[in-house]
Amino acid sequence: MNKIEYENYHDTSKAYDNTRISVGIEIFLGCFASTPRPLPEQKILDAGCGTGNYIQALKKKVGHLYGLELNEGMLAQAREKCQNENHIQLEQGSLLEPLPYHNDTFDGMMCNQVLHHLLAALNQENFEPVHKLIKEAQRVLRPQGVLVFNTSSHRQLYDGFWWADLIPNAVGRIAKRFPPIEILSSMLKEVGFRKVGIVVPVDAVLQGENYLEPMGPLKKDFRDGDSTWSLATDEELEQAFERVRTMNQEDSMVHYLETRENLRKNIGQTTFVFAYKL
Ligand SMILES: C[S@@+](CC[C@H](N)C(=O)[O-])C[C@H]1O[C@@H](n2cnc3c(N)ncnc32)[C@H](O)[C@@H]1O
Secondary structure: OOOOOOOOHHHHOOOHHHHOOOOOHHHHHHHHHOOOOOHHHOEEEEEOOOOOHHHHHHOOOOOEEEEEEOOHHHHHHHHHHHOOOOOEEEEEOOOOOOOOOOOOOEEEEEEEOOHHHOOOOOOOOOOHHHHHHHHHHHHHEEEEEEEEEEEOOHHHHHHOOHHHHHOHHHHHHHHOOOOOHHHHHHHHHHHOOEEEEEEOOOOOOOOHHHOOOOOHHHOHHHHOOOHHHHHOOHHHHHHHHHHHHHHHHOOOHHHHHHHHHHHHHHHOOOEEEEEEOO
């Protein structure tokens, strides 16, 4: 792992798809379709494509898809999913470096749940790596191309994921890595993007049908679906496990999940921020 990574994606990659699905595909299609070229003629970049779930979901609609991903394990999963697809091009590389593409290449660029991985623990104040990425996005997008970030607001981090209440200190640590939505919007405007918009799909759940598994936090594969868990100390983990065991034994888990779900249903887990290059 490099010094910025806090989640070991090499290990996580193998089970990643058991606990993570693509969300907001209709939002992406809407954004991409609002740029000048028809979807089948478009080139779209998935920055930090992970195991390729979003590319997979879009491959029948979009002309050419490009994925850039740092982690070999995640990339290997994406490659397996996309083999024999001539219109998909995957590459290993870091979003902390200049993007390996020419100016004015893409009609759209998406970046799903990656921004918080770009910030080192000691470099959280000015979100410089995110600012640099936005500038790079502006360079590689065609005029009127669209940039879409799928991220989470701080409120969503605390109340959009039921288990967040079990590990509040870890959520506090990860929240520092997430640029607040207002800061992200300001950065986009400052770099020169226009028509900044925000969409919150309140029904979308990143973990799909496994989300409400009452014993989930006791299983490593389940925890691997949310990197917040890797920022919990051993003691915080043990306390969380104990609460999960007790609530399951005392039959209070159903009520607990209901209470947590009532919060999530109002705010969702993800926020999509999009903006257009002039
Ligand atoms: C939460 S996962 C999201 C993966 C994928 N976008 C998805 O939503 O399914 C975060 C991804 O960001 C990648 N990542 C972290 N730092 C990166 C960097 N500097 N450059 C490119 N990818 C990076 C990780 O390897 C991981 O695959």
